[in-house]
Amino acid sequence: MPSAIDSSALLSRAAELIDLARKAGADQADAVVVRSRSRSVSVRLGKVENTEASESDDFSLRVFVGRRVASVSANPGFDLKQLAERAVAMAKVSPEDPYACLADEARLARSFPDLDLYDPTEVPTEALTEAALAAEQAALSVAGVTNSSGAGASAGSGGLVLVTSHGFSGSYIASRFGRSVSVIAGEGTKMERDYDYDSRLYVADLDPAELIGRRAGERTVRRVNPRQVDTGSNVTVVFDPRIARGFVGHIAGAINGASVARKTSFLRDRMGQQVLKAGLNITDDPLIVRGSSSRPFDGEGVTGERMVMIEDGVLKHWFLSTSTGRELGLETNGRGVRGGTSVSPASTNLALEPGEIAPEDLIRGIGNGFYVTELIGQGVNMITGEYSRGATGFWIENGELTFPVSEVTIASNLKDMFMRMTPANDIDRKYGVAAPTIAIEGMTLAGR
Known part of the structure; x- marks a missing residue:
């Protein structure tokens, strides 16, 4: 990865797209660029099986004409004016959506905390290969391991550029490094498989490849017979x-405002009631320094705060984006996530407190x-x-x-x-x- 990632050109391009959308007839608009850079190596039985590299800046424009909304996506190199006119034309013939809107201007982030999410370390492909091979070899060295399903190592980054028609302009980037290995123990119909992995924002924080491999091997051997x-x-x-x-993820799904609005959550009528055993707390915090899912603002430009979603077993909050909050008669709590051309609520750094x-x-x-x-x-x-x-x-x-x-x-x-x-x-x-x-x-x- 490059030592620094400059988003100024993308911010300018997104701002220009907003201006063109307004000139084409949009009352409001926001433009998003989802950035992604990645490289990965996979090996099996001491040989490289696959090496991949990808890089993308995916644009999306969302426009509002009255209560009508439309979204379009494009890759770099598109014609800005044509995209803006197309989005507005689509919005004018779309059905009205009483809940879709930009975030309240008063809720927009005006300053961005430094969450230390980006490690500029450039890991050569050769180093990724060495890590994958070391993890696999350590797993195969565990007595009882008979075969390998493969190992891998990766390095990359992802981030968001967001510009809105009511004054928000911001970007952030986070790095990601990973190592994994999966092996087999036993023979024939009695084979068992298990794995281990690690994923961090900073490469120096990763568990050693040999440790990951040894854990994978030991976990696998314990499952035999x-x-x-x-x-x-x-x-x-x-x-x-x-x-x-994964089980805590079910809790997050049950208190997601979108599921509550669709009436697809079994906790939809339980706000303010006991839903976990007394003494248990579920927290969500997007502002943890070097947190795996931290972010200085959400997909609508709103800064989220640490929240106790379930306190002493009592349900206190839903995860909310602006539109989901409006549908439920509530305000966003900064949990909006861009998914393609839409915004939906989701957790950030979620924890069942110990x-x-x-x-x-x-x-x-x-x-x-x-x-x-x-x-x-x-x-x-x-x-x-x-x-x-x-x-x-x-x-x-x-x-x-x-x-x-x-x-x-x-x-x-x-x-x-x-x-x-x-x-x-x-x-x-x-x-x-x-x-x-x-x-x-x-x-x-x-x-x-």
Whole structure:
């Protein structure tokens, strides 16, 4: 990656596009450029399989004519005047949308905090290759590992340029570096696969490739010769932190204002009520320095603040963009995200705040139960909360992880799961969703 990324030319081009849209008849408009740069290397069994590089600046223009709105996208090199006229013409024949609008001018960010999101370090392709090979070799060196599914390393950046017709102009860029490896243990029909990875904004913060490889190998070998266990209706299930992050994502989906407006969330009528066990807190903070999902402003130019979305188990806020907020009779809380030509709300640096108990003590106190390391399938109904997914992991016996388990299904309802979960204290905040080990009581396990 270059040592610096200058967005001034893109800001000027976006501003010109806004002016042309206004001259073509738009009452309001915003122009966005989504920037992306990436390079990656993938290897398998000591040989490079693929090397990729990509670079793009994708423009989109959104125009408002009264309550009518239209959006168009284009790649660099397009004719500005033609694009603006096309967007306005589309808006004039579009149906009215009572909620679509720009963010309130009073809510626009006027200063941008330095969140330290960009690492200018240029990682040569040769160094990416070396890291991928080192991760794979470390995994293959673990006794019991029999094959490789491949390893990879990547470096890149992504960012946003935004200009609006009511005075906002800003940009930001964030770097991203990653390493991953997946290997196989066992033979024939008894093969098991697992993986490990790391992803950071700064390359120096990445776990060493050898450590990632060793963890992947050890995780894989532990899964060999799994068993089924008996069906049970009152089983305590423990989610490994890697799985717990996905579970917290279900909470985020249930309190997304867009889902509430569409009536596709089982928590849509629960504002101000107890939705998690007392004492539990869900936070969201877009302004964490070097945070994986930090940003100085959202996709509409609004600065978000740290929010306690669920406090002491009580639901306090939805994730809101401007249009979603208007539909619900509320104001945006700076969670708007550009997706193509649209804006929708989403979380930033989301966290289920940790408890006070160590994961080992949490497991020890369970006695017998099921520790989940992988989930299979998409059996989650966000309208009703019904939850049923295939799972693999380890049986907990007398407070200790014992033999590997596979070919079982865990089931419950998210409403009940939220009220029965206990978090440990081992949270890792390096990803956009952070969660500690979680124990959930009273689940159904379908086995043999």
